[in-house]
Each structure stands twice: as structure tokens, then as C-alpha cells.
Amino acid sequence: MTPDEIHRTPSAMLDTLMSVDEAIFTRRTCRKFRKDPVSPETLTKIIDAARYAPSSCNLQLWDFVLVNDPETKAEVAEETRYVHLAPVSLFVSYGNNYTRENYAWVQSAAAAIQNMMLMAHSLGVASCWVDTLGDVDRIRRILGLPAEREILALVLFGYPELIPKAPRRRAIDILLHYDKYKGRLNWPSSDDPEEWTLEQIRDFQMAKIRNGARYNKPVPSERDAVLEALEDFVDVQEGRWLDVLPLTGLYTEEIASRYPKVDLTFAEMTDQVFEFVQDRAPRTLRHELYPDAFHEGPEGYDVMSLIFRLEGYPRDERRQFLTTMRRRIKDDGQLFLAFINRRSYHRPLRWMRGRIGHSGVEYALAPDPSLGPFKAATPGEIRADLHATGWRVRDRRHFFAIPPGDEIEFRAGRKGRKVKLAGQALTRISQLLQPVGPVLGPVARVHAWDVVPA
Numbered sequence: 001m002t003p004d005e006i007h008r009t010p011s012a013m014l015d016t017l018m019s020v021d022e023a024i025f026t027r028r029t030c031r032k033f034r035k036d037p038v039s040p041e042t043l044t045k046i047i048d049a050a051r052y053a054p055s056s057c058n059l060q061l062w063d064f065v066l067v068n069d070p071e072t073k074a075e076v077a078e079e080t081r082y083v084h085l086a087p088v089s090l091f092v093s094y095g096n097n098y099t100r101e102n103y104a105w106v107q108s109a110a111a112a113i114q115n116m117m118l119m120a121h122s123l124g125v126a127s128c129w130v131d132t133l134g135d136v137d138r139i140r141r142i143l144g145l146p147a148e149r150e151i152l153a154l155v156l157f158g159y160p161e162l163i164p165k166a167p168r169r170r171a172i173d174i175l176l177h178y179d180k181y182k183g184r185l186n187w188p189s190s191d192d193p194e195e196w197t198l199e200q201i202r203d204f205q206m207a208k209i210r211n212g213a214r215y216n217k218p219v220p221s222e223r224d225a226v227l228e229a230l231e232d233f234v235d236v237q238e239g240r241w242l243d244v245l246p247l248t249g250l251y252t253e254e255i256a257s258r259y260p261k262v263d264l265t266f267a268e269m270t271d272q273v274f275e276f277v278q279d280r281a282p283r284t285l286r287h288e289l290y291p292d293a294f295h296e297g298p299e300g301y302d303v304m305s306l307i308f309r310l311e312g313y314p315r316d317e318r319r320q321f322l323t324t325m326r327r328r329i330k331d332d333g334q335l336f337l338a339f340i341n342r343r344s345y346h347r348p349l350r351w352m353r354g355r356i357g358h359s360g361v362e363y364a365l366a367p368d369p370s371l372g373p374f375k376a377a378t379p380g381e382i383r384a385d386l387h388a389t390g391w392r393v394r395d396r397r398h399f400f401a402i403p404p405g406d407e408i409e410f411r412a413g414r415k416g417r418k419v420k421l422a423g424q425a426l427t428r429i430s431q432l433l434q435p436v437g438p439v440l441g442p443v444a445r446v447h448a449w450d451v452v453p454a
């Protein structure tokens with residue numbers, strides 16, 4: 001944005017501020033902005049709102065850096081691509097050397113950010129609060145900020161192209177407590193399904209689904225491998241197919257288009273997930289609610305699929321659904337099963353991911369392709385579950401004893417330049433090791449099995 005491009009906002013517009021409650025209840029995070037610039041007057045008004053935010057001991061140690069210069073922007077974009085999303089990119093920093101008590105510097109910065117976003121909204125300007133910043137120290141150096149000025153966030157401003165639907169909020173009676181905390185945590189701080197109730201899994205999935213499909217991007221090599229195995233194992237033109245707990249429906253969509261004549265039903269836990277899956281499917285599918293309708297449902301299925309879902313449920317639960325599946329499948333039917341092998345690079349890669357900053361519970365809980373608790377399984381464990389519930393393995397395929405290039409880049413690419421470089425180096429190593437891949441089956445990450453009634 002150059003000064004020439006900036007047009008003046010009519011002063012009348014600055015006078016038509018909305019009420020506080022309208023601003024609070026109608027503001028939305030915007031991720032799709034128009035290119036139109038925001039005028040200096042409007043920006044000044046927004047920064048003015050920041051100045052009037054509360055700050056710890058009234059120290060007002062904010063410094064805001066507006067990044068306009070294309071070269072600076074390009075350099076910063078190596079750490080966070082968000083700077084390319086909107087016409088205004090404002091980095092928010094706060095002095096961290098005076099007010100360290102109780103994260104006072106974070107609180108003071110956050111108060112200013114919220115003031116700015118509400119003021120912007122009341123002026124018709126949309127915003128996005130961004131903490132996906134890569135190496136903030138490098139950004140700080142690029143922007144010339146001193147070491148004491150910690151960058152807390154980037155805030156984007158611009159006129160909206162698309163405003164998302166309001167995400168649902170937790171109810172007041174759940175989050176407000178009188179005198180003593182009387183609730184229970186929504187979700188455990190653990191990624192082990194054994195520590196989750198079915199109700200918590202359901203609730204977490206709904207929260208993730210609310211955020212939309214951007215949380216469901218597959219690694220292309222992984223998706224291709226699963227689909228290759230699926231087409232190898234399952235050769236049906238028609239008949240009845242039950243896709244069990246497909247969650248976001250990534251593979252349900254593929255099954256629906258690759259097997260256009262099969263009568264496809266999927267079982268999931270909530271109406272919201274039904275809608276999400278149905279929206280992406282190329283045709284209308286049947287669905288049934290898990291667990292009740294699923295456990296009581298009709299028999300006679302020709303094919304079933306269970307793709308990366310055993311790992312997301314407590315062991316008792318998965319034995320229960322495998323038992324029901326066995327009852328509902330025809331004696332000459334088949335189950336397509338895919339799972340992530342714990343005895344593979346999956347675990348070290350997750351550990352590494354934690355080390356580069358993706359260590360919040362959310363990341364541990366949401367390793368693709370799952371959205372929720374997830375514990376990779378060993379082939380022995382899965383074989384025992386199948387055996388105990390009346391199934392036997394007829395054929396098997398495995399993929400990725402060595403991480404494919406796109407997986408490394410997929411996991412690393414989101415987190416700044418250094419990690420990206422490390423990812424590229426690992427990609428080269430994995431390419432060199434590719435020839436020995438086939439003998440490393442037992443340590444392959446993705447297993448696809450053709451399973452039939454015992």
C-alpha cells in the first residue's frame with residue numbers, strides 16, 4: 001500500500017460508529033479481504049482505540065509496526081504468509097522487561113488488539129488476529145524492534161470479501177462459576193483416547209468441524225496411497241457400503257465418486273458432522289447416528305470401510321464397533337481398514353513437530369488425518385482386536401517406511417524458514433533412502449488391510 005493508493009475515508013463514515021454491543025456481537029474474524037486500501041484516517045482511529053486500552057501499571061509499552069514496504073513484507077512472509085492476506089498488516093509488540101508478573105505484557109497487548117478490532121469493525125473494516133508467526137525473534141529483527149519489545153501478534157485489517165458464519169459459543173452456564181469451579185474440563189489434556197469419554201470426543205469434533213474444512217487438508221501422498229489400496233482391494237460396482245466414523249468425510253467423498261453406484265451409508269456421532277460430510281459428497285448419502293442407531297442398525301452390508309479411525313477411540317469402544325460391524329456385514333462381505341502404525345517414524349515426527357512449536361494440546365490431538373484424540377496402533381494390537389471380534393486379515397499393503405517428501409514439507413512448511421530448510425534437507429535424505437523402502441514394511445507408517453469375516 002503506497003501513500004498514493006490510499007484514498008481518504010469520508011469523514012462522515014468516521015462519525016457513524018456502532019454501539020459497543022453491536023460491535024462485540026457482530027465482529028467476525030475475516031480471512032478473505034478485498035484489495036481496497038484502508039485510509040490513514042481510519043487507521044489512525046483504529047490505533048487510537050489501542051492507545052486507550054488498559055495496560056498493566058498504565059505503562060503503555062505498546063509499539064505497533066505497520067508493514068507496507070514490499071521488500072520488508074516479502075522477508076516477513078518467509079515466517080508468516082498471513083501478511084499477504086490483507087492490505088494492512090500490523091505487528092503488535094509490548095515491552096516484556098517491566099511487567100512480567102502474571103503475563104501482564106501479554107494481557108496488555110491483548111487488550112489493545114481487541115480494542116482495535118472492535119473499533120475497526122465499527123468502521124466497516126474487518127480484521128484477523130494472527131498468532132501463526134513462525135520465528136517471532138527473526139520478525140522482530142527484520143522490523144528493527146529492540147529485544148525488549150516482544151511481538152505478540154499480527155493483526156490484519158481490510159475491507160472484507162467474505163465474512164464467515166459466527167462460530168457457536170460455549171454457553172454462559174458452562175463457563176461461569178460462582179465461588180468455586182463446579183464444571184469439568186471440556187477435554188482432557190491428553191491425546192490418548194483411553195482418557196476421553198465418547199461425549200468429549202463428540203464435543204471436540206464438533207468444535208473442530210465448526211472451524212471448517214481448512215483443518216482437513218490431507219497429505220497428498222498419504223491420500224493417494226490409501227486410495228490405491230482401496231481400489232486394489234475393493235472391486236464392487238454396486239451393493240451396500242457402510243463407511244464407519246469417517247469424521248470429516250475426506251475418504252467418504254472419494255468412495256462416493258469412485259463407486260458411484262454403491263448404496264453408501266456413513267455412521268457418525270453428530271448432526272453437524274453429518275452435514276459436513278454430506279456437503280462435500282458428490283451425491284446424497286444415507287447416514288446413521290453413532291452409537292445408538294449404528295449398533296441397532298440393519299445387517300446385510302457388502303463392504304465396510306474404517307479409515308484411520310480405530311486410533312481415535314478407546315480400545316473397548318473400538319472392539320464394540322468392530323463387533324457390531326461383524327454382525328452387520330454379509331458373510332462374504334469385506335472390510336477395508338487403514339491405520340497408522342505406531343512402530344514407524346510417526347512417533348518421532350510428532351515429537352519433532354512438538355519441538356518446533358506445534359506442542360499445544362490441539363496439535364497433539366489433531367494429527368492428520370484425525371481430529372481428536374489419536375493414538376497410532378501396532379499391527380499386533382489391531383490384529384488382536386479383529387480376531388476378538390470375528391474378523392480375519394486376508395491381504396495387506398503398507399506405505400511409507402520413510403517419510404515422503406510432501407509429508408515432511410506439509411508438517412514443516414507452516415513454521416518458518418528454518419524449519420522449511422530442515423524439511424527440505426530431510427526430503428532429500430528420504431529420497432535417497434527410497435530404494436530400501438519396500439523391505440521396511442513392519443515399520444511403514446500407513447497400513448491398509450483387506451479384512452473379511454472369520
Ligand SMILES: Cc1cc2nc3c(=O)[nH]c(=O)nc-3n(C[C@H](O)[C@H](O)[C@H](O)COP(=O)(O)O)c2cc1C
Nearest residue numbers: 027028029030031128129130131132133166167211
Ligand atoms: C490469540 C489468537 C490467535 C489467533 N490466531 C489466528 C491465526 O493464526 N489464524 C487465524 O486464521 N485465526 C486466528 N485467530 C482467530 C480465531 O480463529 C477466531 O477468533 C475464532 O475462530 C473465533 O471466531 P471470531 O473471531 O469470528 O469470533 C486467533 C485468535 C486469537 C484470539
